[in-house]
Amino acid sequence: GNSVTQMEGPVTLSEEAFLTINCTYTATGYPSLFWYVQYPGEGLQLLLKATKADDKGSNKGFEATYRKETTSFHLEKGSVQVSDSAVYFCALSGTNTGTASKLTFGTGTRLQVTL
Amino acid sequence: GAGVSQSPRYKVAKRGQDVALRCDPISGHVSLFWYQQALGQGPEFLTYFQNEAQLDKSGLPSDRFFAERPEGSVSTLKIQRTQQEDSAVYLCASSSGQGGNQPQHFGDGTRLSIL
Numbered sequence: 001g002n003s004v005t006q007m008e009g010p011v012t013l014s015e016e017a018f019l020t021i022n023c024t025y026t027a028t029g030y031p032s033l034f035w036y037v038q039y040p041g042e043g044l045q046l047l048l049k050a051t052k053a054d055d056k057g058s059n060k061g062f063e064a065t066y067r068k069e070t071t072s073f074h075l076e077k078g079s080v081q082v083s084d085s086a087v088y089f090c091a092l093s094g095t096n097t098g099t100a101s102k103l104t105f106g107t108g109t110r111l112q113v114t115l
Numbered sequence: 116g117a118g119v120s121q122s123p124r125y126k127v128a129k130r131g132q133d134v135a136l137r138c139d140p141i142s143g144h145v146s147l148f149w150y151q152q153a154l155g156q157g158p159e160f161l162t163y164f165q166n167e168a169q170l171d172k173s174g175l176p177s178d179r180f181f182a183e184r185p186e187g188s189v190s191t192l193k194i195q196r197t198q199q200e201d202s203a204v205y206l207c208a209s210s211s212g213q214g215g216n217q218p219q220h221f222g223d224g225t226r227l228s229i230l
Binding site for chain 1 (some may be wrong): 144148150171206208217222
């Protein structure tokens with residue numbers, strides 16, 4: 001079955017530091033890949049997505065590239081801010097319709113950014 | 116509405132009681148998903164609706180869990196004879212299409228505590 005593995009947290013960085021959160025996956029076929037973010041006290045929000053190999057998703061300074069050869073979708077940001085403190089989830093879904101579109105999530109990585 | 120709405124936000128019940136959790140998806144969204152998120156974990160799939168049809172209920176942990184979406188919009192997740200292990204955040208998500216590349220929009224969840 002499908003699975004997602006994320007680096008364990010928490011990740012603690014100083015403001016303006018470079019961020020990488022590793023994500024690798026196991027899936028049949030050609031899944032779509034997503035990063036969701038959960039700010040304290042809020043629901044899951046889509047951060048970015050990529051639907052095919054070599055696609056780069058980007059939003060709010062975050063980027064992730066769909067690497068089929070390494071089955072990875074690492075999240076990066078060049079300069080983090082305190083407001084980026086949250087839990088980040090990597091997820092995948094199948095490209096077919098219906099039941100294949102359910103999301104499989106990683107366990108989440110907590111990011112804490114300090115001044 | 117503007118987003119996915121879930122109610123109640125918090126629910127406390129005694130072991131053995133029945134509970135009902137409501138999800139109001141984004142207007143016009145065909146697909147609706149329920150997930151269960153245990154503390155410190157990523158969400159796990161419970162069930163999926165396409166309009167009023169429940170196409171996948173493979174993630175429901177036991178026959179005490181039941182979900183419906185009779186008119187293809189609002190959905191209710193019901194848990195009968197609740198147990199302590201049912202304590203979790205229950206998330207509802209909707210998407211406009213049926214394909215796996217369609218992003219899912221999440222509600223804020225219902226935090227269920229079983230005493």
